[in-house]
Amino acid sequence: MNALAILDHSFGETYAKRLGVAPWSGALPGPKVEEWRFTPLRALAKVPFVPAPVDAAIGSIPGNVPTIPGAARLVLVNGAYRKDLSDANLGKGVEISQGKVPAKEGSSLVALNAAYAPASLAVHVSGAAKKIIHIISIGAAASTPAALHPRITVTAENGSAITLVESHVGLPGQAYFSNPVTSITVGEGASVRRYVSVDETNEAFHLATTLVKVSGGGHFEAFHLGLGGALTRQEIRIALTGENAEVRLNGAYALSGHSHHDFTTVMDHQVPHCSSSQVFKGVAGGESRGVYQGRIHVARDAQKTDARQLHKALFLSRGPQIDCKPELEIYADDVQCAHGATTGEIDPNHMFYLAARGIDPDTARRLLIEGFLAESMDDISELAVREQFGAALTAWLARYGTAQP
């Protein structure tokens, strides 16, 4: 099954009619599509989604959105930019506009987004941005399951610099499907830092695609946190298109209950003299499933590439499943490429060490899990974000981290 049939009112003609646009002619990837082998979409295809109302009333921003001091907030509700909820003052160097969604070919999910996204929120960066820009995407389904297609475009001009924070949350209630697409262009010598946290409700589907292009001498630093959601996939595709580009892509997930989280990354080294590193860490409890699949592609002429990739996962209980597929595809000889992957549980020796020092088992477990996840967060160079994301993980551990296997 290379494609999944969907109900007509989920993304079909009825769906398109409600939005008053031309219908999407694609299909969701089926279980036989290699890139989706660990993340089946059958459950998603069965839900009769309707377009999420773009003018949904929002009382306040959900509490699980981190507070970043001094950041300017841009709020999207069900994919639509909401001026009434957003900060007006974005600081020097940043301008936003609402543009048409580029109907560019991509994966079927990107095409789905292109078909139904209300508009693209375009963030234009020139020079060094003064403020952190915090984009908050809220999913709010009314009485029926709803789908939203946020679209964000970030253009960092040559030599510019910006820090972005992206939070994906939802209002409790009905199931919703968030299908955000973020495309980022890092200009020559520009520096973009992007920190994403996905903390959707327990009923939510979240399939995000990030497309990044890093030009010569550009620097891209990203961290992705995955906490909630019934089914979450964060797909990050990065192309290094200019020499001396540098990418640091890290992530962490913490899963409980029946949640399913998938990190899929593609690091495409197209030119020589670039470097990339990836560190992904995950902990899984309950009956959850954690997936990491990462591909490093080094093109024929991309000599002197330095690419690294690491995924480590920790079981917190007996139920979870962890699937991992780190992939190297290399066509140049003068390169340094490596990957590593491990799975296992907390080392009893470590527990013993802490117990011998009078630390109770629950605290010891939390300490060890926090320490395990910390490696992926150490590279977050924006201190305020590191603290906030760290706090979110600590809160998660307080709730789920103590369950004995």
Add this chain to the structure above:
Amino acid sequence: MVATRETAAAVRDVEQYKYGFVTDIESDKAPKGLSEDIIRFISAKKNEPEWMLEWRLKAYRYWLTLADEEPTWAKLHFPKIDYQASYYYAAPKREKLASLDEVDPKLLETYKKLGIPLLEQQMLAGVAVDAVFDSVSVATTYKKKLEEMGVIFMPISEALQKHPELVKKYLGSVVPYSDNFYATLNCAVFTDGSFVYIPKGLRCPMELSTYFRINEKNTGQFERTLIIADEGSYVSYLEGCTAPQRDENQLHAAVVELIALDDAEIKYSTVQNWYPGDADGKGGIFNFVTKRGACRGKNSKIMWTQVETGSSITWKYPSCILQGDNSVGEFYSVAITNNRQQADTGTKMIHLGKGTRSKIISKGISAGRADNTYRGLVRMGPKADGARNYTQCDSLLIGDKCGAHTVPYIESRNPTATTEHEATTSKISDDQLFYCLQRGMKQEEAVSLIVNGFCKEVLQTLPMEFAVEAQKLVGISLEGSVG
């Protein structure tokens, strides 16, 4: 420095493809193509029991339903194979032989060129050879001695006559007829192969060995090997291949099944240097092999070692199913691709039992315009408490026109199971090369030496008889890749 001199000598020693010659022996062929009649013909020719024919036909009928399911997921590119254009049965003219004297002298000559130790003095080497020439085994040596000890080592067609109960019990129990496209085809049309049974508690005193050789033009080789190590036994089995030079692609789809019962150990070593095609990728063998071992019993062990230097296409994943508690699976592999060769090879370690352990060491070397892929699966089942896996995949690239790829799958469903995987890709260090050149070695010798060092971990797991040959092969395979 002994190794250096040996390797250097080997490189000088061999021009082009050493084993590229064709022996002209009239074959008793079945007509070209594949149908139920051909399968009945093969079965009748082998005087097989009725159940065997039924099994073949069942596989064939299933294979027909797979027409659209020829695997395409591997990183391999080759023209579509016309399965009706091949001969499925070819045997040397004379079949029943009483002694070596009756063996066709031409055949003996061929073996001599291949260096198969078939004659008396080779007893010193401790190798019993079940030589497979095309599809029918014509000579089996040391049979008597092994027989006395209770070891059954014979062509599988003979085993079907003499020990049908054993064959029936185990054939298809590791690789069922419905396993995959190529294995299913093999079930339907396999002509011969080796059968080994090691009785309880016996440590097989000699390395069992077979040489496969594709000879008859247009004959696909469909070998079937079945090895059973009963409780507490041990066997080491060697498989080596050479093939004559040909312009047409030759198809090979073998199936190997290993079964290790309680406390048994099977060591299976392969050196594969079939014709890889010429520098432009013309000719060469298509090698689609299904090899799988089942560690059925407690504390059993299966160890695969392979040195893959030949074939234009290699599709091969020797695997272990670790069912018995505390069973062990090991996979050591060197895959060398040069010119236009393509290899997609690796292993599967399926951990089902408690305390099972597996180790994967894979070394891929890619030169010329070749592509070399490691593809492996490590799966920890929910009941595999305390299971462990360690995987190391290293790739070496020689030249900027080749590719090296690593595609590991790690699936764990048990918190107490530990998996570790690491992989690196790099080229031959300029410093090492400079060091060798500065001491008066030629570039090719230096590369051969360095690559041998890179593969050492795997090569040293080979039995002595193979280790030397393998070391030479490493050098030979990389000829023309530098400078």
